[in-house]
Amino acid sequence: MSQFSDVSVIGLGAMGWGAAISLLRDGFSVYGVDIRQEVLERFSAEKGNPCQSPAEAAKLASVVMVFVVTDKQVEQVLFGQDGAVAAAEPGTLFINSSTIQPSSAVEIGKRLESAGMRVIDAPVSGGAARALRGEVTVMASGSGEAFKIAGPIFDAISAKVFRLGAEVGQGSRIKMINQLLSDVHIAATAEAMTLASNIGVNLETMYEVITQSTGNSWMFEDRGAHIVNGDYAPRSPIDIIVKDLGIVSFEAESAGAAVPLTNAALALFSEARAEGYGREDGCAVAKLLGRKSDTALPGVKDRSQE
Amino acid sequence: MSQFSDVSVIGLGAMGWGAAISLLRDGFSVYGVDIRQEVLERFSAEKGNPCQSPAEAAKLASVVMVFVVTDKQVEQVLFGQDGAVAAAEPGTLFINSSTIQPSSAVEIGKRLESAGMRVIDAPVSGGAARALRGEVTVMASGSGEAFKIAGPIFDAISAKVFRLGAEVGQGSRIKMINQLLSDVHIAATAEAMTLASNIGVNLETMYEVITQSTGNSWMFEDRGAHIVNGDYAPRSPIDIIVKDLGIVSFEAESAGAAVPLTNAALALFSEARAEGYGREDGCAVAKLLGRKSDTALPGVKDRSQE
Numbered sequence: 001m002s003q004f005s006d007v008s009v010i011g012l013g014a015m016g017w018g019a020a021i022s023l024l025r026d027g028f029s030v031y032g033v034d035i036r037q038e039v040l041e042r043f044s045a046e047k048g049n050p051c052q053s054p055a056e057a058a059k060l061a062s063v064v065m066v067f068v069v070t071d072k073q074v075e076q077v078l079f080g081q082d083g084a085v086a087a088a089e090p091g092t093l094f095i096n097s098s099t100i101q102p103s104s105a106v107e108i109g110k111r112l113e114s115a116g117m118r119v120i121d122a123p124v125s126g127g128a129a130r131a132l133r134g135e136v137t138v139m140a141s142g143s144g145e146a147f148k149i150a151g152p153i154f155d156a157i158s159a160k161v162f163r164l165g166a167e168v169g170q171g172s173r174i175k176m177i178n179q180l181l182s183d184v185h186i187a188a189t190a191e192a193m194t195l196a197s198n199i200g201v202n203l204e205t206m207y208e209v210i211t212q213s214t215g216n217s218w219m220f221e222d223r224g225a226h227i228v229n230g231d232y233a234p235r236s237p238i239d240i241i242v243k244d245l246g247i248v249s250f251e252a253e254s255a256g257a258a259v260p261l262t263n264a265a266l267a268l269f270s271e272a273r274a275e276g277y278g279r280e281d282g283c284a285v286a287k288l289l290g291r292k293s294d295t296a297l298p299g300v301k302d303r304s305q306e
Numbered sequence: 307m308s309q310f311s312d313v314s315v316i317g318l319g320a321m322g323w324g325a326a327i328s329l330l331r332d333g334f335s336v337y338g339v340d341i342r343q344e345v346l347e348r349f350s351a352e353k354g355n356p357c358q359s360p361a362e363a364a365k366l367a368s369v370v371m372v373f374v375v376t377d378k379q380v381e382q383v384l385f386g387q388d389g390a391v392a393a394a395e396p397g398t399l400f401i402n403s404s405t406i407q408p409s410s411a412v413e414i415g416k417r418l419e420s421a422g423m424r425v426i427d428a429p430v431s432g433g434a435a436r437a438l439r440g441e442v443t444v445m446a447s448g449s450g451e452a453f454k455i456a457g458p459i460f461d462a463i464s465a466k467v468f469r470l471g472a473e474v475g476q477g478s479r480i481k482m483i484n485q486l487l488s489d490v491h492i493a494a495t496a497e498a499m500t501l502a503s504n505i506g507v508n509l510e511t512m513y514e515v516i517t518q519s520t521g522n523s524w525m526f527e528d529r530g531a532h533i534v535n536g537d538y539a540p541r542s543p544i545d546i547i548v549k550d551l552g553i554v555s556f557e558a559e560s561a562g563a564a565v566p567l568t569n570a571a572l573a574l575f576s577e578a579r580a581e582g583y584g585r586e587d588g589c590a591v592a593k594l595l596g597r598k599s600d601t602a603l604p605g606v607k608d609r610s611q612e
Contacts, residue, residue, distance in 0.1 A: 215487030
């Protein structure tokens, strides 16, 4: 293994945790940062090296991966107090795998390069289970030199890497478009299932027909099955979808682009969050639609009985 | 071939024409009805038997297929002046392959059964090209006896038949749900493509990534390719989509079901129709979104230069 066998992972949430565990499994020394002490303890039990700040982790590794939730958090862990950048050696590779505004990804990339760092813009998708198996999809852009360093790291954490050119920002842009479609399709799946149930269609039959017809989507196939089975365990929770579609809506407005479907889906997910479904899976908008439509979906209790 | 080798096809539009030609190819005697004389002449040239009214056609065949556009037209050709039902022998099999309100399909089915007729509710999907090759998908419900008669006919016109139980109406309901998803996905595809183009993403790269990611759908794969290639030739024109989504919206409202994504898509397709795109393919909503966003899509000229 090269000199780049020490990797820091900042943010040990669902995706960061999976990446860190996958790197450990592939023989990397991994330095983990999280604000939750119990997560650091769990990480230590997995033979990871817990650190108390991004600065401490950045000093110990030549690659720093960032898996936090918001633009503000990325800025904080990189450039804030005890941030990674001031502590890192010049030439350190920063891989930003947080899903943030593409315009922020561009700006943060520039600041990192100005500080003498290497950068890859590399948001990931796939959910917690695939992250743990080292099988996420990476949508990445950055220089060839940076990709050479990142190769074994991406091998450890992902099943598929899309290399989207040298310009930092392209990874985040295409991830954002994928998010737009995925989340609109989740909402459409929930709407189709609720309406079908409402008008007396057998959901299993409908699922079988649609998955072989022009109405099919990756999300219908996946989340549609969950709704048929009454399974709302969070793969991608509504709180995160509201954030992700908020990025689409904001970026579209900045660019002057019309996104009526995104806005309709965002309104629906936001309402679901306001109604207390934020930590459930995205397909739980079906519960909200079911209540509005007075429709009983499989495995969903009347809310007054919950 | 049985006594049911004579089939009348009422309505020789894109789908009815394809069914009639496919039946002729399989050796049926086919009686065609259309209000356009030039279509009847073309039908005659294909060795079909043109008829001047539904009544005339129903007298000559023991199976009557209906491929018209609206509920009103179905009622007219069946029960109106020179309609098929009054002229048909009792026991004639009526196959309604028009995409109409499920509630109308139920009501029409009951009236046909009261008149002593056999009924299959059998909307089709697949577009004109597949119809011509005898490869549509049929979503059908009706009695076992009716299906026994319809077997060779469905074999001639379709690649796949979903048999959805005995209750007339289930075919139309599941077709409607498929339409909801297909049309919302077309709108989402157009929105994703326009936004990507607007923020400087290469559409071919984006298409390649999305078709292998969670944002994929049958429609993204199909219509997305058309947008990348600037191809807006009508597969399923906006005029028809406005009708189909109008059915979803109306049926949902009658049932008290909330369909926010359907309504957002319907508003977009309706606006596109009002702007003169009605006869273009559904994915031409990308042109409308492109204009609103001031974005140049492949093969789309500035409208002032059209």
